[in-house]
Amino acid sequence: MLTRREFGFGLGAAAAVGTGTLLIRDAHSAEPIKVKLGSSLGLYELPNAAWMSGLHKKLGFYAEEGLTVEYLATGNTANSFHAIVTGDSDYGLVSGSTFLPFLAQNPNADILSIYAIIPQPYWYVAVKKDSPYQQLKDLKGKNIGIMNVGDIGYFAAKSQFKELGIDPLNDVNFITVGNGGPAGQALYSGKVDALAIWDVIYAGIEPLGFPLRGLPNLPSNEHVIGATYGVKASTFKQKRDVFAKWFRAVTKSTVFTYNNREQAVRIFWDMYPEGKPKGKTEDVAIADAVAGLDVRKEKWLPLKSDADQRMGVQSEVEWKNAVRIMDLEDKIKDVKPLFTNDIIDEANAFDQNALAQMAKSFKL
Numbered sequence: 360m361l362t363r364r365e366f367g368f369g370l371g372a373a374a375a376v377g378t379g380t381l382l383i384r385d386a387h388s389a390e391p392i393k394v395k396l397g398s399s400l401g402l403y404e405l406p407n408a409a410w411m412s413g414l415h416k417k418l419g420f421y422a423e424e425g426l427t428v429e430y431l432a433t434g435n436t437a438n439s440f441h442a443i444v445t446g447d448s449d450y451g452l453v454s455g456s457t458f459l460p461f462l463a464q465n466p467n468a469d470i471l472s473i474y475a476i477i478p479q480p481y482w483y484v485a486v487k488k489d490s491p492y493q494q495l496k497d498l499k500g501k502n503i504g505i506m507n508v509g510d511i512g513y514f515a516a517k518s519q520f521k522e523l524g525i526d527p528l529n530d531v532n533f534i535t536v537g538n539g540g541p542a543g544q545a546l547y548s549g550k551v552d553a554l555a556i557w558d559v560i561y562a563g564i565e566p567l568g569f570p571l572r573g574l575p576n577l578p579s580n581e582h583v584i585g586a587t588y589g590v591k592a593s594t595f596k597q598k599r600d601v602f603a604k605w606f607r608a609v610t611k612s613t614v615f616t617y618n619n620r621e622q623a624v625r626i627f628w629d630m631y632p633e634g635k636p637k638g639k640t641e642d643v644a645i646a647d648a649v650a651g652l653d654v655r656k657e658k659w660l661p662l663k664s665d666a667d668q669r670m671g672v673q674s675e676v677e678w679k680n681a682v683r684i685m686d687l688e689d690k691i692k693d694v695k696p697l698f699t700n701d702i703i704d705e706a707n708a709f710d711q712n713a714l715a716q717m718a719k720s721f722k723l
Contacts, residue, residue, distance in 0.1 A: 386425030408627035413612035420611040424604035453589035455681035456511040463690040472698040474671040477585035479658040482557040488570040504536035504551035516555035518684040543569030584677040603705040618718035
């Protein structure tokens with residue numbers, strides 16, 4: 360069985376992408392888009408199914424765009440954002456906790472966010488199932504477990520405590536507990552009173568015998584960008600049309616997976632049998648895999664209350680809130696140069712309702 364723990368580890372900021380160098384070749388161009396994706400997930404880890412399902416020949420979303428894909432293992436978990444900065448990668452993951460501090464130090468950086476792969480916040484504070492704490496304000500004077508001081512869960516918790524009048528430096532005590540079993544053990548042993556991490560990491564902790572209950576985020580944490588794909592602005596200008604085609608295939612794959620997680624799992628394992636769990640029945644493995652995708656699926660889409668329902672779209676408000684959470688409002692005063700929605704119409708240029716209906720009836 361592919362456990363939720365196996366799902367959760369490394370699903371980075373979020374995005375659920377694999378470690379490796381990805382070469383996207385335009386059928387009309389000899390020059391590939393080179394992508395180094397930094398994550399502790401490997402190529403064959405199932406969360407990749409959200410955007411990779413369309414690679415299957417029976418769906419053919421990428422082939423329809425004239426794109427082929429080649430993967431080369433890198434053997435490390437280098438941060439994909441830094442690969443963009445160094446030029447090792449043409450595009451990769453961008454999150455507020457990496458992008459915004461870098462931008463504050465490098466205001467003329469040539470980095471542009473072009474597609475929100477996770478347009479919603481995925482972080483929240485969790486406590487034991489039977490904990491007496493019901494709201495964030497109840498945690499004044501308590502110990503809060505975090506993955507590390509560079510993680511978005513830490514920054515988001517600090518920001519919300521500050522908003523509640525709780526001094527994050529003196530009124531709570533942040534303790535690094537990592538993730539998985541050590542984090543669950545820290546909570547249930549009483550070392551910490553709560554965890555400030557995020558959804559798929561929690562999904563990896565609970566099956567280990569540590570049931571959790573999430574505390575509601577403050578309204579200020581509703582419209583915040585989760586994770587996006589970014590490029591150097593110069594690269595985007597050069598290869599803009601290829602990116603538009605690539606992200607249309609990404610959007611189609613995500614719509615398909617959202618509407619039929621079971622078949623997306625089967626498709627993924629058909630393409631990459633190396634990722635299929637060993638030693639468990641098919642039914643059990645499929646059920647557990649679908650449950651893992653369900654943890655994140657709603658966050659692939661815009662909030663239902665958002666006026667703009669295009670997939671991948673970003674807004675000025677979402678980035679302003681991300682800047683506030685990172686406490687960088689004094690250094691980043693204008694967020695408009697950080698992102699573009701230039702390819703979003705093209706990425707959504709297909710009949711999503713028809714694709715959703717096809718997905719629901721699809722059988723491999």
